[in-house]
Amino acid sequence: MTSEYDEATTFELTGNRATARLSSDWGIGNAVNGGIIMSLLAQVTSSVSRSAGGHxxxxxxxAVFLSPGADGAAEVSTDVLRNGRSMTTAQTLLSQEDERVRAFVTLGDIDRYAEPITLNPQPPAMPEPDACVRSSDAPPDALSQSGLLSRVDIRLDPACVGWAVGQPSGNGELRGWIRFADGREPDLHSLLLFLDAFPPVTFDLxxxxxxxxxxxxGYLHARPAPGWLQVRTRTTTVAGGLHEEDAQIWDSTGRLVAQSRQLASARF
Structure with missing residues (x-):
């Protein structure tokens, strides 16, 4: 049985151009989640690179987000800029009449860089998933406005959810667990979705x-082991309606498998 994630990242490739369909099933309000778009771009770029003899x-x-992704057909064009012995560099663009997302991508053999581990930050202490607050327990109006929340299973550390009842901690940090709601196991390129799937860290402010x-x-360090992923997001700078958000993901073995930094708006 094909998972909802696999369906959402399906594409047809002709040369260096792919056609796909973005779905509001992965939306937040009126926009399609940026993480699912980046996962799609990663898979298209991987296919184009391999066909060109690259990694x-x-x-x-x-990635730069030029306009919000919307439900409907999309086109992805990818150009391989350089094929080296150990890495490939490519540029990819997703369009829906207007340009939506443009990204530069570095590709290689992930297994070559996964070992040996010289330094691996440890995941933060948090309760087990069954002792955390489930995303499915969000108010019905919040669930109706976010198809994404029906497709990923998020469990937040109870110490980080005061904002949900009007009592944000002010620490600028969220911690918890995440996996696909339909049971699909995580893979390398799905980590780009999980890096951008948690509630905004500014909710805690x-x-x-x-x-x-x-x-x-976003940076991917290793293929994730099956099971729950641990996530921590933090911000240290909020000013003028913008903030930076750092995310880290550990797999079920406690290995850091992905991290990211993003610039985003902050509405108070």
Whole structure:
């Protein structure tokens, strides 16, 4: 049985151009989640790179969000800029009449860079998933405005959810667990979705409404082991309606498998 994530990232490739369909099933309000778009871009870029004799595992992706993705057909065009012995560099663009997302992508053989581990930050202490607050327990109006929340299972550390009842901690940090709601196990390129799937960290500072990403840089370090992923998001700078958000993901073995930094809006 094909998972909802696999359906959402399906594409047809002809040369260096792919056609796909973005779905509001992965939306937040009126926009399609940026993480699912980046996962799609990663998979298209991987296919184009392999067909050009390059590498197939995304190591890093830096994206600029030019306009919100919408439900409907999309076109992805990818240009391989350089094929080296150990890495490939490509540029990819997703359009829906208007340009939506443009990204530079670095690809290689992820297994070559996964070992040996010289330094691995440890995941933060948090309760087990069954002792955390489930995203499915969000108010019905919040669930109706976010198809994404029906497709990922998020469990937040109870110490980080005061904002949900009007009592944000002011620490600027969220912690918890995440996995696909339909049981699909995580893979390398799905980590780009999980890096951008948590509630905005500015909720912990009293922000209101969803927070659109302006610029995003994500780094993938290893293929994740099956099971729950642990996530921590933090911000240290909020000014003038913008903030930076750092995310880290550990797999079920306690290994850091992905991290990101993004520039996003903050609405108070």
């Amino acid at each position: 197939g595992d995304v190591l890093g992706l830096s 009293g922000a209101k409404g969803w927070v659109p990403t302006v610029q995003f840089s």
